[in-house]
Amino acid sequence: MNKPRLTYFDAPVSRGEECRLALHLAGIDFEDVRINAATWAALKGQTPYGGLPVLELPGHPPLAHSNAILVLIGRRHGLHPADDFEAARHEGMMQHVEDLRAAVSPTIRMGDAEKKVAREALVAGFLPAWASSAEKNILVGPFFGGAKIHVVDLKLHMAVRWFIGGKVDHVPATIFAGYPKLMAVHDAVRDHAGVKAWYAKA
Numbered sequence: 182m183n184k185p186r187l188t189y190f191d192a193p194v195s196r197g198e199e200c201r202l203a204l205h206l207a208g209i210d211f212e213d214v215r216i217n218a219a220t221w222a223a224l225k226g227q228t229p230y231g232g233l234p235v236l237e238l239p240g241h242p243p244l245a246h247s248n249a250i251l252v253l254i255g256r257r258h259g260l261h262p263a264d265d266f267e268a269a270r271h272e273g274m275m276q277h278v279e280d281l282r283a284a285v286s287p288t289i290r291m292g293d294a295e296k297k298v299a300r301e302a303l304v305a306g307f308l309p310a311w312a313s314s315a316e317k318n319i320l321v322g323p324f325f326g327g328a329k330i331h332v333v334d335l336k337l338h339m340a341v342r343w344f345i346g347g348k349v350d351h352v353p354a355t356i357f358a359g360y361p362k363l364m365a366v367h368d369a370v371r372d373h374a375g376v377k378a379w380y381a382k383a
């Protein structure tokens with residue numbers, strides 16, 4: 182391996198896509214390894230924590246957990262705050278996105294009747310509470326920390342995009358419509374020139 186390698190599933194979603202976007206915005210030439218379920222079955226046991234994404238950098242052991250990957254890329258390439266308190270505030274929001282994934286992911290594997298009940302409960306309680314906390318912690322916008330994009334914004338963008346596409350069964354696509362700062366982060370990332378360039382390439 183002579184250049185950074187990011188391994189994730191073959192889909193432009195979630196933890197893998199936010200890391201791809203961070204590498205792209207950082208201007209890093211990386212190997213974008215996209216694997217299928219059969220490859221994953223063989224690879225899982227060799228990853229640091231049994232999950233993807235995994236980032237490999239020449240001269241280092243493999244690095245896992247999306248937030249660790251994002252913070253490393255962000256720190257090295259001006260996409261994470263230099264101020265340690267502001268950096269920690271960003272990391273708090275990144276954990277908030279992981280909390281959202283932890284609450285919703287178990288419903289993906291449910292049968293439809295059970296899924297409907299679980300998702301309707303999320304729509305009634307967890308999701309608005311999650312969005313309200315996110316909204317409260319975004320300051321002036323349009324990005325989480327103000328005028329400049331950081332890795333936390335990529336993570337928030339992926340989380341919001343997951344729901345507003347209308348493809349999460351039993352969750353209305355308007356679930357975050359009442360949270361203008363959260364939607365502004367989503368829109369600002371979508372409209373960012375570097376992000377557009379990534380999708381133009383795909």
Ligand SMILES: N[C@@H](CCC(=O)N[C@@H](CS)C(=O)NCC(=O)O)C(=O)O
Pocket residue numbers: 195196197225231232233234245246247248279
């Ligand atoms: N805390 C880890 C979670 C990793 C994780 O669960 N990734 C999912 C994909 S988004 C995965 O690997 N699923 C397959 C599996 O657990 O076997 C992170 O932030 O990267």
